[in-house]
Amino acid sequence: MTADSDATATATATATAGAKAQPARMRADALRNREHILRAAREIFAAQGPDAPLDEIARRAGVGVATLYRRFPDRSDLIRGVAVEVFTALGEAALVARDERAEPFEALRTFMHAALDLKLGSVLPALMGRVAMDEVLDGVRQDAADPIQELLTQAQAAGTLRPDVLFGDIALMLMRISRPLPGEPLAEDGDLAHRQLEIYLDGLRTPGATAPRAELPGPAVDIGWFKRIRAHVIGKAPGSPPGPQI
Amino acid sequence: MTADSDATATATATATAGAKAQPARMRADALRNREHILRAAREIFAAQGPDAPLDEIARRAGVGVATLYRRFPDRSDLIRGVAVEVFTALGEAALVARDERAEPFEALRTFMHAALDLKLGSVLPALMGRVAMDEVLDGVRQDAADPIQELLTQAQAAGTLRPDVLFGDIALMLMRISRPLPGEPLAEDGDLAHRQLEIYLDGLRTPGATAPRAELPGPAVDIGWFKRIRAHVIGKAPGSPPGPQI
DNA sequence: TCTAAGTGGAGAAAAACTTTCCACCTACGG
DNA sequence: CCGTAGGTGGAAAGTTTTTCTCCACTTAGA
Structure with missing residues (x-):
């Protein structure tokens, strides 16, 4: 949120993200509407895809379509706007969690619950395939990923987080778990997600002496994997996937 | 699969699920196509919603549209067909797991991985809101839910599964975790889901003496909750939801 | 070999979604 | 408190997607 509104409010003719430089200053109500649109877009994208x-x-968002189109001429403008907001809020949540909790595992827990509340994680995968990464977007993504990775590293150094847990085990699970269940929106959905996150967090703990555990199976998705997404996406038009489907 | 094809192959004029009683016997190729359609529908519904x-x-499915429409005149016919198939396969997986593994927690693990592989869970929530439950559908659902609950009960009796874990903690997590991530289909998706399921399973274990754990928070979603879904759905037309959205 | 059952794909009809336009508001500087 | 540049909603035209039917052709099975 913060970084995004900043970017707009102070927008001079910097030829950056928004592609269209806003004429210096927006009216207060317009700015408010812009926020509403971004929040609405985040929720809808999370639930229904891009x-x-x-x-x-x-x-x-409680606005007319015209307003949306004036502010975000293209669908990809909107997607980009949401992506920036999401990355920013995620990174902030990680920093807040770090500063707020002394024990690193507790910091991780706090962060994950916060990310869930923001209903953030689930938008990302849907969006990543749809926007060409550029310096700006890549920057905010980095700003989000780094503090999260730091959380992991510290908790593993403290010995409270399983040593074989990787970035992807956190990030992709957040995406899964924060995504609303399809179909009729379920009232319990949010709370249930937190409950299940707690169970997952227990699984992330370094195993005690009592219950011996097997090595984690499956692909090692570390932070580098996320960085590679960029290359993966850049060459690809918004069109349909190339290979055989599923 | 099994129950479904049975139902069709032997279909006499029983005025049951399909609503249209098939004229006694289908040609072998037609039956094969029907299976293909159901499998395709399951995958597409899982990925994109109902x-x-x-x-x-x-x-x-590799068939013409006409074939699909001939076999399932309505969208809701298709949905119902998929739902029956899904419930049946789930129940079977639970029974197989129980018979195959002596230790109840291992049986639960086996079942959950199997459910994941079948990519089954993720279809259900999308479908539940779209079909009126009747005796037939309700029956197969029961046939699925009961053996799963039994798995839980036994593992808890053996002391290996956390005592405060409920049906919903298993079922709804399976739904979440088996749902493909949105956007570009990800190659690693399936394997990653299994990896994350392993972590979750560790969290489901009865805690050892070392790491004291808090009570699980959030709504108690037990098997009765699922049974209540029926009432919830019946009064509701396939149309749009009534209340304020999300 | 015969035929009733089954098939695919073209394309009309309907539905959903996008995008523009314009008459009417309203924040905010003077 | 007033004028106005900046902002707004919603109707409707235009475009794309999706549904669903029809029919000439194919094939399982006796």
């Missing part, structure tokens, strides 16, 4: 009707986003 | 284009389902 092709969700813009119409619906406008409605949920 | 409003996915039927067109695409037909294409993935």
